[in-house]
Structures are given as C-alpha cells and as structure tokens.
Amino acid sequence: MKNVKVGVIGAGRAGMMHIENMLTLNTIELVAVADVLIENVQEKLHEAGIEQTFKDYHELLAVPQIEAVFIFTSTDTHEAICLAAAQAKKHIFCEKPLSMTGQEADSLTVMQSVKENGVRMAIGFNRRLDHQFRTIWEKVEKGEVGEPQIVKITSRDPDLLSHALIQRIGGLIFDFTMHDFDMARYMMHSNVTEVFANGATLIDPTLSEINDIDTLALVLKFENGGFALIDNSRRAVYGYDQRVEVFGSKGMLKAENVSNSTVEHYTSKATLLDKPLPIFNDRYQQAYRQEIIDFVSNLVTGQPFAATPLDVVMAQRVAMAAIASIQTGKAVPVDPKEPIV
Ligand SMILES: NC(=O)c1ccc[n+]([C@@H]2O[C@H](COP(=O)([O-])OP(=O)(O)OC[C@H]3O[C@@H](n4cnc5c(N)ncnc54)[C@H](O)[C@@H]3O)[C@@H](O)[C@H]2O)c1
Structure with a gap:
C-alpha cells in the first residue's frame, strides 16, 4: 500500500502514545511533529528519526509533502487547528471531542471547511476499533x-x-x-x-x-x-x-x-x-494502533472511516x-x- 506522509500536532500524553504506534507502521511516514511545548519531547523525537519539529503548528501545515495531519492537542484547540489544516488541504485525524464547549455551529464550520477544501476527516473514537466491541x-x-x-x-x-x-x-x-x-x-x-x-x-x-x-x-x-x-x-x-x-x-x-x-x-x-488492565493505553492498545492503520488505509482506498x-x-x-x-x-x-x- 502507498506510504502516506503525515504530521502530528500535539505530543502530550495521547500524542506520544500515537507517535510510538505510528513509528511501528510501514504505511506511514511521520515527517514532522508540532507542539507548543516541543522542547519537552524534541530529543526523543530526533532520536526516533523525526527531524522536523516545530513549536507553531502553522509551520507544520506549510510542509508541502505532508498529506495528512493527526491532531492530539488540548481539546479547546481542536476546531481552530482542524480549520487551519483543512485550509492547508491536509486530510485530518482529530482526537475526540472536537470542542470543549459543544457549540455545534463551530463544529459544523469545521465540517463545511473540510468539504469545501476537498479533504477527508476522521475522529479518534478508538473504542469502535476495539476488536471485542467491534464484534458486538x-x-x-x-x-x-x-x-x-x-x-x-x-x-x-x-x-x-x-x-x-x-x-x-x-x-x-x-x-x-x-x-x-x-x-x-x-x-x-x-x-x-x-x-x-x-x-x-x-x-x-x-x-x-x-x-x-x-x-x-x-x-x-x-x-x-x-x-x-x-x-x-x-x-x-x-x-x-x-x-x-x-x-x-x-x-x-x-x-x-x-x-x-x-x-x-x-x-x-x-x-x-x-x-482488569490498569489504564487506557494498555486496555485499548490494539484499538489505538488499529485506528491509525484504518485511517491511512481508508484514506488511500477511499473507504469510509470508523468515526467521522x-x-x-x-x-x-x-x-x-x-x-x-x-x-x-x-x-x-x-x-x-x-x-x-
Ligand atoms: N481517545 C482517547 O482515548 C484519548 C485518550 C487521551 C486523550 N485523548 C484526547 O487527546 C487530546 C490530548 O489529550 P492529552 O491527554 O494528550 O493532553 P496533554 O495535555 O497531555 O497533551 C496535549 C498536548 O498538546 C499541546 N498543545 C496544546 N495546544 C497546542 C497548540 N495550539 N499547538 C500545538 N500544540 C499544542 C500541549 O503542549 C500538549 O503537549 C484531548 O483532546 C483528549 O481528549 C483521547
């Protein structure tokens, strides 16, 4: 399958977990990472071979070879970053929820912009990809x-x-x-x-x-x-x-x-x-990995995403x-x- 070039915005608790998964997948090339606190993770990212790191996510969105971005930032930034990503013509995978205020009009503006810019967008409702819940x-x-x-x-x-x-x-x-x-x-x-x-x-x-x-x-x-x-x-x-x-x-x-x-x-x-397993990243390890695999493969094949x-x-x-x-x-x-x- 085609190797998709991606960027990650937000390298905190969830972001670093997803980055570790991405680094094990041969369908993804992680080109760049942006985080306002990039200094906290820069050394680790460089050691992992990710050379382009930014404090300002707009710089990541300006990297031409990046086709899709994963947004794992604090929730109150999701809508603004999704809008900027859509305008930069990047496909989007965004962690749930889209908004911390639940103002539906703002979320619909994001959906509209995704449509107008001809990109696709998925949401990180990882539990849908848990193999037990998926079987149910x-x-x-x-x-x-x-x-x-x-x-x-x-x-x-x-x-x-x-x-x-x-x-x-x-x-x-x-x-x-x-x-x-x-x-x-x-x-x-x-x-x-x-x-x-x-x-x-x-x-x-x-x-x-x-x-x-x-x-x-x-x-x-x-x-x-x-x-x-x-x-x-x-x-x-x-x-x-x-x-x-x-x-x-x-x-x-x-x-x-x-x-x-x-x-x-x-x-x-x-x-x-x-x-039971102690915490979310252990319990849903398979689902977190699967949601990244699915996002990329559905992007390439044009199939629907697990969550939109x-x-x-x-x-x-x-x-x-x-x-x-x-x-x-x-x-x-x-x-x-x-x-x-
Ligand atoms: N699906 C799940 O099971 C799951 C699990 C954990 C977290 N999450 C979601 O992931 C998101 C992040 O949660 P977390 O626990 O990793 O939080 P966190 O605070 O550990 O990480 C957020 C990161 O985003 C960075 N950031 C904030 N604003 C930014 C901006 N404007 N530009 C660039 N970087 C920015 C912060 O510096 C931080 O490193 C939340 O929306 C949360 O709901 C989902």
Missing part, C-alpha cells in the same frame, strides 16, 4: 440479538486526573463520557432523543472548584425506542473498568474486562481472577444535554436529526 457491533448489525433494546456501559477510570489536565482536555462528561455517548449510539444503531443524568463528586470534592464531577449515572433514550444505561467513575481501585452489553429481542452480547492473564484460581474460600465529525457532533449534543440534565434535575431532549453539511 457487527453481530448487532447482522441482527444476531434481534432488535437492540438496552445498551449497558460501565466505564470507570483507575484514578483521578490532575485539575490542570482536566482544564486542558475537559471534565468527566466532555473528556470521558464522550466515548460512552458514542459507544451507546454505535451499539444501538440509533440516535439519542433524551438524556437523564445525575452526577456528583464522591471521590474528590475539590473538583467542584473547576466545575467537574467524578461520578455519573445516565439514562439515554433512542429514536428506535431503546435505552442505554451508562455509569462512570474516575476511581475504580481495581483498574480500568470497561464493559459493554447489548440486550435485544433475540438475546444478549456482552464484552467483559480485559486482563493480562486468563488464569482463574479456585480455592475453598474464593475464586481469584486477574485484575458527524459522529462527534452527535456525541457532543448528548454531552450538552447531560450537563443541562444535571443542572436542572430533569430529563433533557436531544435532537436526533443528523445535520447535513
């Missing part, structure tokens, strides 16, 4: 559980994030539950019409100082009449807890946690299992409604009609 999705698609009626998602982080990181990437709903809003819609094969949410700070009360929560319970209603139940926590003492279930008229599909070992130890007192800006707009709508629901204590309607750009 495919079986739902084939009707193997009949009509999906209830989607159940448990999504719990192993520990609190720093307040500074939350302010860069968004609070629980915009950073973390965003994945679950997308996963629920993806599994249900239907759009959300209503959200009821309740949230609290059961772990770190100081989160209220930055307008965030650490514990969340949600009920979503869908256009097909089905429901999703989602629960989130920022601290599961046993690891990164990621489970998905789809219940339908013909049965149930369920993906349990993934651990390092499948050995079960039975004694007279208890059965011992290994803990439309998918993130639909998830952002639900996020905004969930925030309003917590504030009002009431269920909040969500427009299920997809925008046309």
Whole structure:
C-alpha cells in the first residue's frame, strides 16, 4: 500500500502514545511533529528519526509533502487547528471531542471547511476499533440479538486526573463520557432523543472548584425506542473498568474486562481472577494502533472511516444535554436529526 506522509500536532500524553504506534507502521511516514511545548519531547523525537519539529503548528501545515495531519492537542484547540489544516488541504485525524464547549455551529464550520477544501476527516473514537466491541457491533448489525433494546456501559477510570489536565482536555462528561455517548449510539444503531443524568463528586470534592464531577449515572433514550444505561467513575481501585452489553429481542452480547492473564484460581474460600488492565493505553492498545492503520488505509482506498465529525457532533449534543440534565434535575431532549453539511 502507498506510504502516506503525515504530521502530528500535539505530543502530550495521547500524542506520544500515537507517535510510538505510528513509528511501528510501514504505511506511514511521520515527517514532522508540532507542539507548543516541543522542547519537552524534541530529543526523543530526533532520536526516533523525526527531524522536523516545530513549536507553531502553522509551520507544520506549510510542509508541502505532508498529506495528512493527526491532531492530539488540548481539546479547546481542536476546531481552530482542524480549520487551519483543512485550509492547508491536509486530510485530518482529530482526537475526540472536537470542542470543549459543544457549540455545534463551530463544529459544523469545521465540517463545511473540510468539504469545501476537498479533504477527508476522521475522529479518534478508538473504542469502535476495539476488536471485542467491534464484534458486538457487527453481530448487532447482522441482527444476531434481534432488535437492540438496552445498551449497558460501565466505564470507570483507575484514578483521578490532575485539575490542570482536566482544564486542558475537559471534565468527566466532555473528556470521558464522550466515548460512552458514542459507544451507546454505535451499539444501538440509533440516535439519542433524551438524556437523564445525575452526577456528583464522591471521590474528590475539590473538583467542584473547576466545575467537574467524578461520578455519573445516565439514562439515554433512542429514536428506535431503546435505552442505554451508562455509569462512570474516575476511581475504580481495581483498574480500568470497561464493559459493554447489548440486550435485544433475540438475546444478549456482552464484552467483559480485559486482563493480562486468563488464569482463574479456585480455592475453598474464593475464586481469584486477574485484575482488569490498569489504564487506557494498555486496555485499548490494539484499538489505538488499529485506528491509525484504518485511517491511512481508508484514506488511500477511499473507504469510509470508523468515526467521522458527524459522529462527534452527535456525541457532543448528548454531552450538552447531560450537563443541562444535571443542572436542572430533569430529563433533557436531544435532537436526533443528523445535520447535513
Ligand atoms: N481517545 C482517547 O482515548 C484519548 C485518550 C487521551 C486523550 N485523548 C484526547 O487527546 C487530546 C490530548 O489529550 P492529552 O491527554 O494528550 O493532553 P496533554 O495535555 O497531555 O497533551 C496535549 C498536548 O498538546 C499541546 N498543545 C496544546 N495546544 C497546542 C497548540 N495550539 N499547538 C500545538 N500544540 C499544542 C500541549 O503542549 C500538549 O503537549 C484531548 O483532546 C483528549 O481528549 C483521547
């Protein structure tokens, strides 16, 4: 397959993880990296053979041989960088979400610019590429559980994030539950019409100082009449807890946690299992690698991407409604009609 020349903008926690994956792929040539704090990673990047590094992403966008850019910067920069990338005629892979404010008009402006500039854009909803969740999705698609009626998602982080990181990437709903809003819609094969949410700070009360929560319970209603139940926590003492279930008229599909070992130890007192993998980059290692492989191959072949800006707009709508629901204590309607750009 053609070797695609790419640039990366944002080399923090997520960016460096993706760069390490890219360096192992022979379908990608990583030409340049830009980060406002490039000095933190410059030596490592040069050692890895990436010679062009910039503080200002506009310089990366001006590199003519770069065909596509990966955007892994702080969330509040995504829309501006996507716009600049589209105008520079680069294809785009952007981490979720597109926006930290959920102002849909701004996300639609990005979609419009992508269209006008004749480039393509994918979103990093990596969980769609997890092979277990993908298998569930495919079986739902084939009707193997009949009509999906209830989607159940448990999504719990192993520990609190720093307040500074939350302010860069968004609070629980915009950073973390965003994945679950997308996963629920993806599994249900239907759009959300209503959200009821309740949230609290059961772990770190100081989160209220930055307008965030650490514990969340949600009920979503869908256009097909089905429901999703989602629960989130920022601290599961046993690891990164990621489970998905789809219940339908013909049965149930369920993906349990993934651990390092499948050995079960039975004694007279208890059965011992290994803990779930500890954190997102371990649990979704395969999915993160696959989303990069898929982006590049779908770019070359013209096939659809696993997740698009439309998918993130639909998830952002639900996020905004969930925030309003917590504030009002009431269920909040969500427009299920997809925008046309
Ligand atoms: N899909 C996932 O599972 C997943 C996991 C982690 C993070 N993320 C997303 O990735 C994004 C980054 O998160 P993170 O945890 O790596 O944050 P981070 O703060 O560790 O990294 C962000 C990087 O972007 C750089 N940056 C900020 N503004 C910039 C600009 N204007 N130009 C160039 N560089 C800029 C920062 O210097 C930093 O190095 C967030 O949107 C987050 O939601 C997604």
